Amino acid sequence: MPRINVLLVGSPYIVGEETALINSLEGKRGEPRLRPPDPTESGFLGKPTAVINVEVVAAAPVILRAHYEGREPIIEKYFCVTGDVERPGLYRKPLTVQLDEFLGEAGAKDVKAVFVGGVSSGLAHSSKIKVRLTPEDTRKLGVFIGPGVIIALSNKRCIVDTMLEVMKFFSHESCGRCEPCKLGTRELVDILERVREGKASLDDLRWAESVAKTMMETSLCGLGMSAGKVFLDALNQFRDEFEEHLRGVCRAGVCFR
Numbered sequence: 001m002p003r004i005n006v007l008l009v010g011s012p013y014i015v016g017e018e019t020a021l022i023n024s025l026e027g028k029r030g031e032p033r034l035r036p037p038d039p040t041e042s043g044f045l046g047k048p049t050a051v052i053n054v055e056v057v058a059a060a061p062v063i064l065r066a067h068y069e070g071r072e073p074i075i076e077k078y079f080c081v082t083g084d085v086e087r088p089g090l091y092r093k094p095l096t097v098q099l100d101e102f103l104g105e106a107g108a109k110d111v112k113a114v115f116v117g118g119v120s121s122g123l124a125h126s127s128k129i130k131v132r133l134t135p136e137d138t139r140k141l142g143v144f145i146g147p148g149v150i151i152a153l154s155n156k157r158c159i160v161d162t163m164l165e166v167m168k169f170f171s172h173e174s175c176g177r178c179e180p181c182k183l184g185t186r187e188l189v190d191i192l193e194r195v196r197e198g199k200a201s202l203d204d205l206r207w208a209e210s211v212a213k214t215m216m217e218t219s220l221c222g223l224g225m226s227a228g229k230v231f232l233d234a235l236n237q238f239r240d241e242f243e244e245h246l247r248g249v250c251r252a253g254v255c256f257r
Contacts, residue, residue, distance in 0.1 A: 013173035017221045018051040019043075020175070031175040032221035077148050079133075081106045083115075084154035099129045099150075108152040113159065113237070117146030119166045120226040123233040142233070158254035159238040160245050163231060164192040170227035181224025184215040188231055196255045198248040205242060209235060 009015055009024040019033035022044050043049025059075055066073035075095050079102070082088045086107025093102065103111060111126040116133075122143035131137045138145055153162060171185035191208045194200040208231070215228030235242060241251060250256045 012175070014175045014221070014223055017223065020221070021051065022049065029175075031177050034220070077133075077145070079148040079150055081150045081152070083150075083152040084108060084111075084157065085152050093133070095134050095145075096132050098132050102133070103129070103150070103152055106152070108154070110154045110156075111152055112155045112157060113153045113234075115149070115151035115153075115230075116141070116143040118149035119151070119169065119230055120222070121146045121230075123230055123237065125237045156252055158196075158250050158252040159234055159241050160192060160196050160250070161252075161254050163234045164189065164196055166230060167192055167227065170223065174223060178218075178220035178224060180215045180218045181220065181227065184211050184219075184224060185227050187211050188227070195242060195245045198245060198256065200246055202243070202246065205235065205239075205246075 007025060009021065010030040012030055014020050014032070015024050015030040017032050018039055019035070020030045022039060023033065024030040025044060039049045039051055041048060043051070055077070062075060063073045076092055077095055079091045079093055080089075081091055081103070085103065086109075088106065091102070091106070099114070099116070103114070111129070113126060114124050114129055116122065116124055116138060122141075124141055124143055128141055131141055133145060135145065153159075167185055167188045170181075171189050174181045174185055176182045188208055188211060191200060191204050191211075194204060212228035212231045212235075215224045216232070219225045219228070244251060245255060248256055
């Protein structure tokens with residue numbers, strides 16, 4: 001058996017990015033590297049490195065066994081369900097489970113939207129959640145399963161207020177190395193605060209949309225790209241609620257009473 005080394009690395013959110021993780025393992029600051037080269041060319045200590053999630057490694061024997069037995073593999077995954085649900089917790093489900101039925105099992109009611117794969121993956125309107133949680137189906141939805149975190153939002157939640165908290169998180173976790181992410185997340189926080197207070201304009205929303213697109217296209221790593229994407233998900237699917245806030249109206253009754 002080959003030796004397995006277990007190491008503790010820095011805890012910032014950005015260390016989940018593979019090159020930032022490699023930097024942390026090498027004792028350096030946990031921040032993303034410029035590419036090329038990719039880790040498969042020059043990774044840990046300059047050697048070709050495969051960065052693979054433990055859950056993927058655990059699924060490999062299941063897939064290989066099913067292949068040699070001539071049958072389709074049944075892949076199960078742990079999902080962390082939270083948000084506006086009566087029974088939050090950790091669920092083990094096959095990837096063929098349907099999202100809306102899964103949320104019903106967890107006690108979600110009056111669903112407005114769902115973060116599928118956590119806030120970094122994307123936001124789906126409740127009208128679009130009758131899909132299976134397979135990689136193929138979630139990709140068509142414009143999200144990815146990622147770590148399996150599912151956050152349900154009910155209609156009692158204000159989408160503007162929710163996105164403000166999400167952008168504050170991204171701004172706090174940004175390593176600050178690249179300007180699109182560092183400045184972009186701060187700009188989105190500033191605009192969302194004005195939207196929530198009813199002090200923004202349509203021009204502000206257009207500018208925020210432009211900032212988010214720039215973040216997606218030019219950020220060094222997935223954090224800035226994800227922050228831009230999830231903002232656009234919210235704006236494109238709930239634009240009416242954003243524009244209502246410009247007139248001092250919050251249909252959820254969170255920002256204005």
